Amino acid sequence: MSKKLWGGRFQKGTDKVVEDFHSSISFDQRLYKQDIRGSMAHARMLGQQGIIAETDARAIIAGLEGILIDIEAGRIEFDVAAEDIHMNIEKILTERIGDIGKKLHTARSRNDQVALDIRLYLRDEIAETHALLADLIATLLDTAEANLDTIMPGYTHLQKAQPITLAHHLLAYVQMFDRDRDRLADCARRLNRSPLGSGALAGTTFPLDRLAVAKELGFDGITENSLDGVSDRDFAIEFCAAASLTMMHLSRFCEEIILWSSQEFAFIELDDAYSTGSSMMPQKKNPDVAELIRGKTGRVYGDLMALLTVMKSLPLAYNKDMQEDKESLFDAVDTVKGCLTVFTPMIATMRVRRETMKNGARGGFTNATDVADYLAKKGVSFREAHEIVGKMVLLCVQKGVALDDLAFDDFRACSDAFGEDIYEAIQVERCVADRKVPGGPAPEAVKEAIAQARRRLKEQ
Template structure:
């Protein structure tokens, strides 16, 4: 078989492609991870060719066996693309032709690399979405387990990175778990829109041979074919949306990473990292660094960059297929590869960290975090909140001048600031009282936090069911 015969185009050209064109046009090595998805799509397409009368049942059986054999050999590393293979489709047609001769060439009827490329990546992303979802669940479980252990652990809540109010540390952990739960819900919602098959769109106008794409769609786990053949091959909003979901997740991971830096610092000392999830310094022997969080924060920038790349590639394209769309794979693969490493590492860091509850409890009242309790207490006694705010501010100044905390003021101190500050206010001036008072739905009161954990576990179970309900189409290669 000559090099010319394995190219999928070129008959109308008088000369071979230049070395520069060949180098630019050849798929990156990472793209060949789509081989199993192209093969399983070929199985489905072969059945369509039987229905169209292009293949006989006997020929189809030969094709099926060859395709499954190629899949097994590729997975085992027994075959690989050659330098002359322009892309996945060229590689697989070459190998198929080597194994079953001219019969392999029949498989190209009724389809185009345009619908194949769109379909391969979509199938891959739908599979990857479940793997990513499973990793997110493990991270959520790590946060939830730590939260269950620290429902009554006191901590300082922050706004503007300044001490604000006492909170349950579990409440702080669950704030991150809630964002990740929404990220996984976005992934589920994305999958619902992505469940349309591009097969049958061919180059852009549809196929005169593959005229029952709804059957191939069902075989590959889709809900239905795409409604419009031009849209099927020319749109990549499903890729852009996937990249948005992952970029948003990356941003949420980065925010958690930022807090882990603070919590593990000597200034905070809220948590201690397990040695297995920390690194040291090549020159400073005492260092214990939160490198997992730093690497996570760095990867988040790449996720945002991948989304930007895809949006910019799409913004000026005429319909239908344009080669610019090949950027979809680079952007998607870089994102997936980053998250495949980052998420399990972050889950392990959270799962194994040790919480210094005594230190957190002492810091929970630093910075006059009980000031709102004073203002609220005054408001409940009938003082207009605007006045209560001013009185409380004066009490804070009084304490600052004497280097004492609100929890340390005497009856005389209270009266010296304002006669309406009665000794009975003291029952509100503890971090335990402060968090117990925040007992509305979604508040930091321990009972509410426990209820939040119960509800979150219900959400996680629903997400787990969604993950387990998916069957990868590439399982057909082993059937």
């Protein structure tokens, strides 16, 4: 006869190979806190509803509290034969308090139990990830504030385009990470419904107080359909999608950090604590942290694809395929948190080479648009001005000089709309300072953007 908690119908034990293949305790043991917390709330409700005796409920809760203490003290070794964290804890509980422990699973299935545990777990992890993103945003705002006047080239197609400031560049990522926080908050709001009471798929005949359990566990309410409560993992998929977007933003930023720290750019130098060397080449200082984050982005994308693929063809309700939800979810959680934890101090400690950045903005005709704008302000149509300046750039390329270096006669030969004030108008500092529109790179616009971002961070 099987000794499994579900073994009444079976006349023979599980094959050892199947037992190892079937078991999830090696990875779902991280849910022990959530499982015990959910079980305590369930036991308390069973006692309050008269489904089991109040004394039995108290004995179960006390037993679970002791198990939690012992798990955290490292005094418990989980059993592969008990399959998962849920059955391990119930088995240990019964061993400790006797047959009373067998009453815990009244009016509950592992299906709604695991759905509850994952929601509790993910809610906690989202809160931590949200806080890590807040730390990153605060660091970016501090760095931006220190670099309001640090002029650098802005790029399109990785070709120099127009002069901006480092502060303005960093605020672009502030906006991206702020939206990432919003997505996580939306995910947390949608998952914050308790599925406990859904049973295996069709609820239960016992008079459960689902709302009381949901309230005790901090949920906003309950899942409204028992089939849906146990059989969907869209909240886990949504988290992985949000995490993938966060990783994409981190990866883009890391690519720029890698470029900027190269000798070809030399815009920044990473702190020694966030760089590595070469075992062969003594001169090397490699941006390995940024490269690893860029690489780990693919892991989180893979986690998202794995979850989508697991769920894509499953009929209602629960299927064992869904055991495959946890490793991908756990990996996505660990990866995004790990990357944020190391990325933020890497940014906080990097050294900005302001003069190199400014010199970079002076090359590549980044002020060409400002020459065209100058002509347009003098009454020349922008399309005509665009053509004039294009020819001027070609002339500069042929002469090997910048627009600023052209003689005034060269300007006048291209258009009699040019005045001697053209030289002041196309200085990179002026090009940046004149872009005062909200969302632009002028220091006064960026100051306001930083203030708005700080207010938003405080409100959230």
